Amino acid sequence: MTYEVKRLQINYKTLDEFKKFKEYGIQELSMLEDLNAKISENEINSPFYGIYFGDSLAARMSLYKRNKRFDQYFEPQQDYLEVWKLEVLSNYQRKGLGATLVEFAKSFNLPIKTSPRVKSSEFWARMGFSPVTYDMDRDLGENPLIWLPEGVKEQKQTEED
Template structure:
C-alpha cells in the first residue's frame, strides 16, 4: 500500500491529534503555549509530518534542519535533518507507515540523524541507519544513529 506523507499544520487540531500518541510531551506542550500566545496561520512553518487513515492521524514525525556549522556527524560538515518523534499508533504498526515516513525524510537527500527510542534499533537498522562510529560524540548521553545519502561520509575524527 502507498501512503501519503503530509506536512501537518501548526494549529489546535494538530495538537489535539498528537494527544493520542504515547510520546506526546514537551515539544507539543511548548507548541501549545506558542499557539496560545500568538495567532498563528495554518501556513506557519511546521516541523511535523504525518500520515492519515481517513480523518485520523495514525503516524507522525518531526524533522528539523540543523545548520552545517553545528554538524558533528558528517564529513564534510553538512546541513542535516534531525528526525524526532517518529511514532505510529499501535493499531497501525507493522504496516509500512514508519518506513514511509523515513523514506519521505530520505527524499530530501540530506544526511539524517536520530536518537532511537528503546527497542527500535532493529527498525532503524532496516532503514539503513548506523551508529556513530566513534565514542567522543554523544547526544545527551544517547547513542545517535545516522543515515547518509551517497557522496556524504561520517565524520571520523
C-alpha cells in the same frame, strides 16, 4: 499501498491528536502556548510530518533541517536532517507507515541523524541507518543513528580537552 506524507499544520486539532502519541513533551506544550498567544489558527508551520487515515493522524515524525554549523556527525560538514519522535499509533502498526516516513526523509538526499528513545534497532537497520562511533562529549546518553547518502562519510571525532 502507498501513503501520503503531509506536513502538519499546528492547530488545536493537531495538538489534540499529538496527545495520543507516547513522545509528547515540552515541544508540544510550547507549540500549544504559541498557539494560545496568536489570534488565528492554522498559521503555524511545524517540523512535524504525518500520515492520516481518513481524518485521524496515524503516524508522525519531526523532520528538521539543521545548519552545517551544528554538524558534528558528517564528513564533509554540511546541512543535515534530524528526525525525532517517529511513531506509529498501535492500531496502525505493521502497515509500513514508519518506513514511508523515513523514506520521505531520505528523499531529500541529505544525511540524517536520529536518536530513537525506544528499542527499534532492527527497524532502523532495515532503513539503512547505522550507529555512530560513541563520543561522550557529543553523545552523552544518546544512541545516535545516521544515514549517509552517496559521497558522505561519518565525521571522525577529535580528542579535545
